[in-house]
Amino acid sequence: MEVKLYNSLTNQKEVFKPIKENEVTCYVCGPTVYNFVHIGNMRPVVTFDILRRLFIRLGNKVTFISNFTDIDDKIIKQAKEEGVSEKEIAEKYIEAFEQDRENIHSLKPDYQPRVTNTMKDIVDFIDQLVQKGFAYEVNGDVYFRVNKIKDYGTLSNMKIDDLVVGARIDENSLKESPLDFTLWKKTEEGIKFDSPWSMGRPGWHSECVVMINKLVPGGHIDIHGGGFDLKFPHHENEIAQEEALHNHKIANYWMHNGFINVDNVKMSKSLGNVKRAVDLLKEYGGNTVRFVLINSYYRTPVNFSDELLLSAKKEVEKIEQTYLKLSIKLQLAGISLDSYDKELKSNEFIDALCDDLNTPNALTEMYKTLKEANVALRANPSDLELLTQLFFTLKDMIDLLGLKFDLVKLTAEDIALYEEYNLSKANKDFEKSDQLRKILIERKIF
Numbered sequence: 001m002e003v004k005l006y007n008s009l010t011n012q013k014e015v016f017k018p019i020k021e022n023e024v025t026c027y028v029c030g031p032t033v034y035n036f037v038h039i040g041n042m043r044p045v046v047t048f049d050i051l052r053r054l055f056i057r058l059g060n061k062v063t064f065i066s067n068f069t070d071i072d073d074k075i076i077k078q079a080k081e082e083g084v085s086e087k088e089i090a091e092k093y094i095e096a097f098e099q100d101r102e103n104i105h106s107l108k109p110d111y112q113p114r115v116t117n118t119m120k121d122i123v124d125f126i127d128q129l130v131q132k133g134f135a136y137e138v139n140g141d142v143y144f145r146v147n148k149i150k151d152y153g154t155l156s157n158m159k160i161d162d163l164v165v166g167a168r169i170d171e172n173s174l175k176e177s178p179l180d181f182t183l184w185k186k187t188e189e190g191i192k193f194d195s196p197w198s199m200g201r202p203g204w205h206s207e208c209v210v211m212i213n214k215l216v217p218g219g220h221i222d223i224h225g226g227g228f229d230l231k232f233p234h235h236e237n238e239i240a241q242e243e244a245l246h247n248h249k250i251a252n253y254w255m256h257n258g259f260i261n262v263d264n265v266k267m268s269k270s271l272g273n274v275k276r277a278v279d280l281l282k283e284y285g286g287n288t289v290r291f292v293l294i295n296s297y298y299r300t301p302v303n304f305s306d307e308l309l310l311s312a313k314k315e316v317e318k319i320e321q322t323y324l325k326l327s328i329k330l331q332l333a334g335i336s337l338d339s340y341d342k343e344l345k346s347n348e349f350i351d352a353l354c355d356d357l358n359t360p361n362a363l364t365e366m367y368k369t370l371k372e373a374n375v376a377l378r379a380n381p382s383d384l385e386l387l388t389q390l391f392f393t394l395k396d397m398i399d400l401l402g403l404k405f406d407l408v409k410l411t412a413e414d415i416a417l418y419e420e421y422n423l424s425k426a427n428k429d430f431e432k433s434d435q436l437r438k439i440l441i442e443r444k445i446f
Contacts, residue, residue, distance in 0.1 A: 029226035076190035140186030140198030156232035205237035224251035340392035
């Protein structure tokens with residue numbers, strides 16, 4: 001099935017063609033682990049999780065990579081505030097992030113590289129840039145020569161001349177150009193590592209590109225993803241370094257998700273409206289928070305508000321109720337919920353996801369299936385073939401969107417109770433049937 005993706009590199013929707021047939025490599029920029037992540041950090045987690053699920057569903061082998069930045073000035077500052085080491089801070093907030101990822105029902109990446117475990121590779125990579133004249137050292141710091149890359153600015157649609165005009169020039173800077181970015185930073189403070197230039201730590205823009213080169217031969221992947229705010233300068237600078245050493249732009253497809261708004265205002269620390277993922281997930285649950293994120297097209301802003309979250313919670317409950325009713329109906333009829341050997345009726349749903357991950361349109365198709373299922377449960381409760389097909393179609397949709405519902409697995413005792421309930425009704429023993437009905441409701445069979 002043909003997949004179309006909006007490519008930020010070309011600013012158009014393109015038919016996806018993997019480097020290797022039936023194999024997809026995807027790298028998504030992960031968090032800097034200095035504190036609990038905000039809900040904006042969850043948007044790429046959910047967006048690219050669904051993309052990953054889609055490619056797997058279409059029969060591809062997917063290699064999914066997402067990193068942790070565990071060296072940063074913010075981590076050093078937080079370590080001082082908490083009176084612990086930088087490593088302890090990183091471990092604490094990596095664990096917290098992993099819990100958020102699990103609670104929002106996203107699959108664990110195949111690889112989760114960390115800067116601290118990639119240091120030798122980063123130093124070697126920067127040294128190659130220096131040796132080839134793409135970078136230079138000044139008093140222990142190392143900078144990348146942006147003007148050595150002819151098409152710098154391609155991803156962000158910016159021209160070097162315009163960037164130079166708009167750049168702030170620090171009179172005390174020893175950089176050759178105000179656009180040159182840091183590859184290695186000499187430092188006396190916090191965690192530091194040895195290098196040919198100084199004791200220090202790497203600049204942020206080298207981390208991801210080195211990790212990709214380490215994990216994927218040749219450093220050439222299919223998809224590189226992240227938030228729109230990473231497009232410039234982070235992703236632009238990644239491309240510059242890869243072009244310098246390997247003459248390609250890392251990924252054939254660059255994808256960027258939109259921002260998060262809170263009550264129709266852009267979320268930012270300066271406004272004090274930052275929503276932590278852990279808090280929203282605890283209050284509303286993973287399904288509800290995930291539903292809000294996928295209810296908007298991934299490239300557009302998402303607006304979070306209490307009203308919207310409560311509305312989403314109700315929608316999720318409707319999906320769950322129908323899904324559970326179908327599952328109970330099939331189990332009572334002795335039909336297994338584990339497998340289905342016939343064609344599913346989710347083609348239009350998958351078509352929507354194949355059209356640049358259009359989750360709102362996919363949800364529209366899901367609602368059609370839910371409506372059909374509710375009608376069938378009322379009007380055709382004995383049509384087990386139809387109910388079975390609707391259940392597995394709905395299951396396919398739920399799995400692809402990453403929603404998670406715990407189905408009630410009926411025991412032999414549950415089924416016996418249900419049969420006894422039907423028998424008491426048939427015999428017009430209403431007192432007994434009412435008693436049994438209460439038990440069945442408690443067990444979520446009704």
